[in-house]
Amino acid sequence: MNKAMIAALMSAFICPGSGHFYLKRYNTGTLISFISLSGLVYLLYKAVERAQAISDRILSGEIPLDVNVIYQHISQVPAGDDSQWINIATFTFIAAWLVGIIDAYRIGKLLDKQQAS
Numbered sequence: 001m002n003k004a005m006i007a008a009l010m011s012a013f014i015c016p017g018s019g020h021f022y023l024k025r026y027n028t029g030t031l032i033s034f035i036s037l038s039g040l041v042y043l044l045y046k047a048v049e050r051a052q053a054i055s056d057r058i059l060s061g062e063i064p065l066d067v068n069v070i071y072q073h074i075s076q077v078p079a080g081d082d083s084q085w086i087n088i089a090t091f092t093f094i095a096a097w098l099v100g101i102i103d104a105y106r107i108g109k110l111l112d113k114q115q116a117s
Helices: 005-014 019-023 026-059 069-074 079-116
Strands: none
Touching: 005 019, 005 079, 019 026, 019 069, 019 079, 026 079
16 A cells, blocks of 8 residues: 555544654644644533533433433534534534545655655
């Protein structure tokens, strides 16, 4: 398997930016990893915060212990700025991941051509 394919698969399935580390492009790999993982950390933080708020409401008796009612509260869209920031974090995470895959493949292809000649 050539370097381009290995780097793209590493970026796709291991971690965004890992393909760049494989290709010894450490600065680019660090940047892509930081951007995508910061978006993911924000999304996980918001998910835990929301789960904690819902569980507190269940324990206080405000929400009955019924699966359908709990599901309705979980599936509600966050209000206000939270919704916008969650969308931005989601877009950032996905965009950085895709850019990492495509760029790792592009750089790997260039290195494969250099080695062939």
